[in-house]
Amino acid sequence: MGDRLLTRHFLQRFLENDLLSPEADGHDAIAMVWGGLLTLGLFLSVVMSLKFVFMPFQSPGRTALLAIDDRLTFIAIGMIVMALVAVITWDGLSLDPRDTAILGPLPIERGVIVRAKLRAVGLLASGFALAISSLSSLFHPVLMVAKLPIGLLPAFALILIHLTVTLAAALFAFASVVAIREVLRALLGVRFIRISAGVQALLIVALVTSFLLLPVILSRAGRFERRDASMLPPVWFVGLHEALAGGIVAGLPRGALPVSIARQEDRDAKRYRDIAVSIRPLASWAVTALTASLAIASLAFFWNSRRLPLPLAGNRAARYRGPGLFTRVVTLTVARRPATRAGFFFTLQCMFRSGPHRVVMAGCIAASIAVSTVFLMTGSGSPPGDVWSVPVYVFSTQTIALVLLLAGFSHVMRLPADLRASRLFRLACVGDPSRFLAGVRRGAFVGIVLPTILLLLLPHVYLVGTRLALMHALSGCLLGSALISLRTLRMRQLPFVASYAPAGDLNTVGPAVLIGGLIAVSIFSRIERFAMADVGSAAVFWAILAAVIVSPLAARRNMLLDLPTAFDVPATGATRLDLG
Amino acid sequence: MSSMVERNWPPLTASTPSWPRQASCVRMKVSAMTHPLLEARHLTKRFHGITVVDDVSFVVNRGEVVGYLGPNGSGKTTTGRILTGLVEPSSGSVFFDGRNVSDDPIGYRRRLGYVPEEPTLYPFLSAREQLRLLGQLRELPAAPTERKMTALLELFGMADAAEQSISAYSKGMRQKVLIIAALLHDPDLLIFDEPDSGLDVTTSLVLRHLVHTLAARGKAVLYSSHVLEAVEKLCTRVIVLHRGRIVAQDTVQQLRTLMSHESLEDVFAELVLETNPEQTARDIADVVASRG
Numbered sequence: 001m002g003d004r005l006l007t008r009h010f011l012q013r014f015l016e017n018d019l020l021s022p023e024a025d026g027h028d029a030i031a032m033v034w035g036g037l038l039t040l041g042l043f044l045s046v047v048m049s050l051k052f053v054f055m056p057f058q059s060p061g062r063t064a065l066l067a068i069d070d071r072l073t074f075i076a077i078g079m080i081v082m083a084l085v086a087v088i089t090w091d092g093l094s095l096d097p098r099d100t101a102i103l104g105p106l107p108i109e110r111g112v113i114v115r116a117k118l119r120a121v122g123l124l125a126s127g128f129a130l131a132i133s134s135l136s137s138l139f140h141p142v143l144m145v146a147k148l149p150i151g152l153l154p155a156f157a158l159i160l161i162h163l164t165v166t167l168a169a170a171l172f173a174f175a176s177v178v179a180i181r182e183v184l185r186a187l188l189g190v191r192f193i194r195i196s197a198g199v200q201a202l203l204i205v206a207l208v209t210s211f212l213l214l215p216v217i218l219s220r221a222g223r224f225e226r227r228d229a230s231m232l233p234p235v236w237f238v239g240l241h242e243a244l245a246g247g248i249v250a251g252l253p254r255g256a257l258p259v260s261i262a263r264q265e266d267r268d269a270k271r272y273r274d275i276a277v278s279i280r281p282l283a284s285w286a287v288t289a290l291t292a293s294l295a296i297a298s299l300a301f302f303w304n305s306r307r308l309p310l311p312l313a314g315n316r317a318a319r320y321r322g323p324g325l326f327t328r329v330v331t332l333t334v335a336r337r338p339a340t341r342a343g344f345f346f347t348l349q350c351m352f353r354s355g356p357h358r359v360v361m362a363g364c365i366a367a368s369i370a371v372s373t374v375f376l377m378t379g380s381g382s383p384p385g386d387v388w389s390v391p392v393y394v395f396s397t398q399t400i401a402l403v404l405l406l407a408g409f410s411h412v413m414r415l416p417a418d419l420r421a422s423r424l425f426r427l428a429c430v431g432d433p434s435r436f437l438a439g440v441r442r443g444a445f446v447g448i449v450l451p452t453i454l455l456l457l458l459p460h461v462y463l464v465g466t467r468l469a470l471m472h473a474l475s476g477c478l479l480g481s482a483l484i485s486l487r488t489l490r491m492r493q494l495p496f497v498a499s500y501a502p503a504g505d506l507n508t509v510g511p512a513v514l515i516g517g518l519i520a521v522s523i524f525s526r527i528e529r530f531a532m533a534d535v536g537s538a539a540v541f542w543a544i545l546a547a548v549i550v551s552p553l554a555a556r557r558n559m560l561l562d563l564p565t566a567f568d569v570p571a572t573g574a575t576r577l578d579l580g
Numbered sequence: 581m582s583s584m585v586e587r588n589w590p591p592l593t594a595s596t597p598s599w600p601r602q603a604s605c606v607r608m609k610v611s612a613m614t615h616p617l618l619e620a621r622h623l624t625k626r627f628h629g630i631t632v633v634d635d636v637s638f639v640v641n642r643g644e645v646v647g648y649l650g651p652n653g654s655g656k657t658t659t660g661r662i663l664t665g666l667v668e669p670s671s672g673s674v675f676f677d678g679r680n681v682s683d684d685p686i687g688y689r690r691r692l693g694y695v696p697e698e699p700t701l702y703p704f705l706s707a708r709e710q711l712r713l714l715g716q717l718r719e720l721p722a723a724p725t726e727r728k729m730t731a732l733l734e735l736f737g738m739a740d741a742a743e744q745s746i747s748a749y750s751k752g753m754r755q756k757v758l759i760i761a762a763l764l765h766d767p768d769l770l771i772f773d774e775p776d777s778g779l780d781v782t783t784s785l786v787l788r789h790l791v792h793t794l795a796a797r798g799k800a801v802l803y804s805s806h807v808l809e810a811v812e813k814l815c816t817r818v819i820v821l822h823r824g825r826i827v828a829q830d831t832v833q834q835l836r837t838l839m840s841h842e843s844l845e846d847v848f849a850e851l852v853l854e855t856n857p858e859q860t861a862r863d864i865a866d867v868v869a870s871r872g
Binding site: 337339355418425427 | 666686692704705722726739742743
């Protein structure tokens with residue numbers, strides 16, 4: 001009874017996830033995620049099964065061959081989603097000092113608490129794994145063989161095997177994240193707290209990037225005969241499926257087929273047999289990987305839980321040795337006034353240290369990496385002679401990466417770092433808030449625009465040559481600066497400290513903004529390519545961008561922020577209740 | 581709606597050649613004879629029709645520590661927030677150095693130090709980063725502020741934890757950061773809202789001596805606390821609040837004499853307590869011991 005209560009308590013704690021929804025109802029977020037996963041499973045099943053349903057002469061060999069790619073997609077998506085679930089619930093994956101504070105004084109044995117926590121983590125993983133796998137396991141095998149002469153028992157076996165394999169893959173991904181976390185905790189001890197947030201952010205970036213690059217990854221993994229394909233974990237689980245299902249589909253009677261279709265069927269059946277032979281041995285890899293990840297995660301979890309965690313207040317951090325080089329350079333160059341300095345450093349601290357801000361930025365970084373990878377991978381490997389031979393998408397890479405990252409920044413600016421702590425901020429804010437805002441702009445430039453351009457410079461030098469790459473980088477700097485300037489032009493609230501004002505309905509505005517943004521990026525890239533043809537045109541282009549940066553700043557000088565509106569978003573018709 | 585541009589008081593910024601104290605000391609000599617440093621006039625605050633602070637008026641002079649007492653929900657914290665400008669009063673005004681603070685809220689805030697009741701700080705910053713941020717927002721000169729910050733962190737026993745994330749701090753450590761933040765700019769007026777909450781014995785004693793020393797150096801202090809013993813020892817005058825209204829306002833000695841009690845605790849009990857604490861304690865113990 002006590003065990004169940006504790007398990008329920010720990011499951012409830014997963015809802016108190018500041019990363020998902022600070023100070024909001026966690027039930028909403030969980031319901032949305034669950035609904036989203038179920039819908040995703042159903043949507044993918046239906047979309048991927050259409051080809052079987054509408055196949056005029058469905059044959060077993062072709063069906064078996066096509067089904068391998070589908071399974072790879074299901075398994076890969078399930079694994080990434082489950083790993084993301086584990087990363088999002090990162091801090092809740094093990095007992096923390098708050099658990100000690102609440103449960104420590106109670107007359108409950110440590111072992112009971114630890115087991116209840118592990119059970120809660122297991123239930124969370126199983127629940128999400130079922131959400132992502134159940135509908136696809138039901139619909140995909142059924143729709144796949146609906147037109148084939150298959151018995152009830154083999155069809156049921158296909159459903160069961162699909163469910164088993166997708167669940168196993170999902171649990172492997174979840175357990176791997178838990179294992180990474182717990183092994184790091186075991187190795188680093190109390191020092192883990194220092195790197196925990198960084199590792200979490202890194203995993204979010206890696207997983208979201210993988211998700212966005214999934215079509216590219218799957219197209220390579222789908223070439224099963226290649227040796228490197230067998231290095232990808234989703235392929236191991238496709239191998240496990242093949243080992244379990246054997247030739248259930250491929251062994252079905254083919255029936256009467258037109259000659260050309262029959263010939264194609266022979267080729268497909270042979271190709272399927274070749275692939276099946278090459279991936280079936282990977283089943284043992286899948287089983288070993290799943291067992292190992294579960295074992296390592298559990299062992300490390302129990303090892304770390306041999307004592308209930310204590311608050312870290314007593315731990316000592318490194319002694320202060322004065323401001324670092326970066327701080328000194330910034331103080332002497334871009335942020336010489338105190339209020340500007342406050343804006344500059346607070347922006348960087350919020351973006352990369354505050355949980356909700358970091359998640360948004362990590363998502364945008366991942367999207368930028370994915371887009372840049374796709375664009376740059378399709379670029380030519382040798383420097384072209386003139387600008388006209390450079391494809392437009394090479395110019396678009398930097399622009400789209402900047403737009404994505406600054407869109408994320410635009411959102412995080414509206415998220416308060418901590419509303420209650422903003423009171424002290426408000427009391428101390430005795431300078432001109434415009435200077436603080438100038439610091440925010442410069443912080444965004446140094447924290448987002450500059451690193452993006454520097455990271456893309458090397459591939460651009462390889463693709464378009466040094467001179468053009470440098471000119472393109474300068475354009476990127478000016479564009480980034482101009483976008484930041486324009487974004488902060490109409491700002492009436494101080495970033496990171498004002499109460500949160502929700503944006504317009506993303507469902508209605510989002511697609512329009514996305515399409516409009518893509519068109520704008522394409523037009524801008526074409527204009528940039530045109531301007532880069534000679535130095536004169538480039539100078540005019542840069543001058544226009546510089547004017548876009550300067551004019552909002554000049555306009556702002558006469559628009560000093562007022563204190564009451566700088567911190568509080570005025571109530572709109574929807575939020576005002578007119579009580580009292 | 582007031583602009584953030586400095587209007588009346590000289591700006592005490594990084595570009596100001598002298599440290600703020602000199603400027604404020606000159607002003608103090610001129611105006612000390614005529615105005616109390618802080619004056620609350622008929623402050624009233626209503627939330628959704630419920631009166632939380634009801635016609636509260638008092639003054640705090642330079643060199644004075646005024647105790648602000650009252651049971652939970654009596655309106656102490658709301659008064660503190662009105663005095664700091666975080667909450668607008670429904671009616672009434674706050675005067676600082678003879679001028680309405682709404683005429684120049686920024687100038688007022690430059691000379692105000694506030695320790696709030698809740699130790700709310702940005703959890704992802706370290707103590708030093710938090711203090712540096714507040715110093716920069718106050719436009720304090722960087723180098724002297726850094727030195728001052730280091731010295732204060734050392735004196736409050738926070739040097740070892742200064743680079744650690746505030747999320748790992750105990751309540752007492754957060755409280756210390758708030759106290760340092762309130763003192764960093766050497767304010768003329770200090771408002772403490774239960775500053776000893778969560779502090780260890782040593783720091784509580786240091787704080788009491790500190791408040792006494794600051795008052796002796798001409799600062800005006802409004803000190804709200806539930807520790808009556810501390811208030812009795814520290815405060816020159818006491819204001820007792822009950823259900824949003826002031827029920828007593830005098831020196832501790834005078835209150836004791838007037839109400840024929842030996843301690844402030846007894847005076848407070850007679851003024852605001854509606855239940856017999858001993859009886860309530862017995863009732864609680866009975867409930868604890870009851871079975872079924």
